Amino acid sequence: MRLLFADRLSEQTLSELEARGHECVVEPGLSADDLAGRITGFDGLVVRSTKVRRPVFEAADRLSLVVRAGAGTNTIDTDAAAERGVFVCNVPGRNAAAVAELTLGLLLAVDRRIADNVADLRAGRWDKDRYGKAEGLLGSTMAILGLGSIGLLVAERAAAFGIRVQAQTRPGRSAQTVARAEELGVTWCDSLGELLATSDVVSLHVPAGPDTEHLVDAAFLAQMKDGAVLLNTSRGDVVDEEALLAALDAGRVRAGLDVYADEPGSGQTAWTSKVAQHPAVVGTHHIGASTAQAQRAIAQGVTEIVEAFTHGEVRHCVNLDHSRLGSFTLTIRHHDRVGVLAQVLDQVSSAGLNVEHMENRVFRGGQAAVASIDVAGESSDVLVEALRALPHVLSVAEVTLDPASPAGSA
Numbered sequence: 306m307r308l309l310f311a312d313r314l315s316e317q318t319l320s321e322l323e324a325r326g327h328e329c330v331v332e333p334g335l336s337a338d339d340l341a342g343r344i345t346g347f348d349g350l351v352v353r354s355t356k357v358r359r360p361v362f363e364a365a366d367r368l369s370l371v372v373r374a375g376a377g378t379n380t381i382d383t384d385a386a387a388e389r390g391v392f393v394c395n396v397p398g399r400n401a402a403a404v405a406e407l408t409l410g411l412l413l414a415v416d417r418r419i420a421d422n423v424a425d426l427r428a429g430r431w432d433k434d435r436y437g438k439a440e441g442l443l444g445s446t447m448a449i450l451g452l453g454s455i456g457l458l459v460a461e462r463a464a465a466f467g468i469r470v471q472a473q474t475r476p477g478r479s480a481q482t483v484a485r486a487e488e489l490g491v492t493w494c495d496s497l498g499e500l501l502a503t504s505d506v507v508s509l510h511v512p513a514g515p516d517t518e519h520l521v522d523a524a525f526l527a528q529m530k531d532g533a534v535l536l537n538t539s540r541g542d543v544v545d546e547e548a549l550l551a552a553l554d555a556g557r558v559r560a561g562l563d564v565y566a567d568e569p570g571s572g573q574t575a576w577t578s579k580v581a582q583h584p585a586v587v588g589t590h591h592i593g594a595s596t597a598q599a600q601r602a603i604a605q606g607v608t609e610i611v612e613a614f615t616h617g618e619v620r621h622c623v624n625l626d627h628s629r630l631g632s633f634t635l636t637i638r639h640h641d642r643v644g645v646l647a648q649v650l651d652q653v654s655s656a657g658l659n660v661e662h663m664e665n666r667v668f669r670g671g672q673a674a675v676a677s678i679d680v681a682g683e684s685s686d687v688l689v690e691a692l693r694a695l696p697h698v699l700s701v702a703e704v705t706l707d708p709a710s711p712a713g714s715a
């Protein structure tokens with residue numbers, strides 16, 4: 306594949322990909338605005354936080370894969386990609402430990418005012434009176450919103466500090482997550498109000514999106530305990546910064562932030578932000594994932610995704626429709642001969658039906674294969690009989706799909 310890297314990734318990944326025959330063009334200086342003018346001629350695009358907007362997909366001539374070398378895909382117009390059949394994949398979980406470490410670092414820094422301590426020492430001031438007044442974390446209570454890869458690792462680290470961790474009950478949470486959370490001693494609150502009112506620390510680990518935009522607003526902050534600490538290492542959009550500013554000014558809360566609503570991308574630039582500069586905030590420069598360990602793990606994940614993709618497997622795609630759109634599945638056993646599937650599809654199309662998903666697997670020896678075809682519309686005996694009558698078709702079975710069942714669960 307011809308791959309454009311619009312952010313810097315480890316040299317090892319680039320040499321591994323090149324050793325496997327891929328061409329890697331590395332242009333970390335490209336901005337979001339430059340991408341549309343640069344994308345032609347590339348099959349794949351690899352980015353960290355550089356935004357990939359609709360014009361990139363409109364300008365692309367052969368782009369088939371965008372890899373987000375990280376977790377959050379809110380920086381990529383995944384709908385525009387989906388409209389043009391471009392896969393957007395992320396590398397989930399691989400930078401979670403780094404973000405969890407920073408989250409605890411921010412909490413300690415807020416509680417002990419580490420940044421102010423350091424600034425005064427560097428300025429030649431000793432002030433034990435001022436800085437010797439932390440509450441301490443042992444026995445305090447932390448709410449985690451977003452109990453995914455990062456949230457669970459934060460829970461694990463917080464528990465090691467003797468912090469009681471709680472989360473809100475949430476429909477659809479996997480049994481595995483619930484089991485791991487309970488192993489870590491996480492307890493459950495039925496409502497957000499109860500969660501916030503009983504927590505000394507609130508840590509955000511939800512993805513950005515319409516459901517979580519300004520999740521932390523004035524009402525949310527008003528429900529937090531007086532003097533509580535808000536930690537945000539997820540995305541700036543999750544917090545209404547005007548509301549946070551008001552709560553900070555009122556001395557109601559303190560905050561540890563790694564992400565901001567209008568943060569710049571990578572590199573260096575002059576930048577001011579009222580929340581980032583607030584004296585009750587310990588802020589970092591969106592560096593949650595920026596450890597060498599995490600970046601090595603992410604880079605390895607990128608190599609795996611690109612390699613799997615070249616072998617026909619799409620890993621960690623975030624813009625496929627995973628719900629079955631078909632209304633029935635045809636399972637067709639056939640001799641593995643040229644043209645058999647074309648005839649099958651011809652019959653399906655003559656019946657006015659649309660194929661939503663299909664897979665064809667060849668048996669050992671290459672004599673026979675089985676095709677599984679999810680079809681939208683109404684099946685009929687006429688179609689099934691026409692398929693059975695085709696040369697080289699061995700058998701045809703038809704199963705009606707349950708619209709509520711996700712793909713692959715049948």
Ligand SMILES: NC(=O)C1=CN([C@@H]2O[C@H](COP(=O)(O)OP(=O)(O)OC[C@H]3O[C@@H](n4cnc5c(N)ncnc54)[C@H](O)[C@@H]3O)[C@@H](O)[C@H]2O)C=CC1
Binds near residue numbers: 450455563564
């Ligand atoms: N500061 C940094 O450098 C980094 C920030 N991130 C951010 O952290 C986010 C989370 O990352 P991961 O834990 O790896 O993702 P994840 O997908 O493993 O976990 C997200 C969790 O949030 C839950 N969730 C979604 N909507 C929710 C809602 N409305 N309320 C409560 N829970 C909700 C999901 O069910 C899932 O369990 C990413 O989407 C990204 O925006 C990720 C990596 C680095």
Ligand SMILES: O=C(O)C(=O)COP(=O)(O)O
Binds near residue numbers: 378
């Ligand atoms: O993985 C994520 O979601 C991150 O926020 C990390 O962003 P970055 O790769 O450091 O620009």
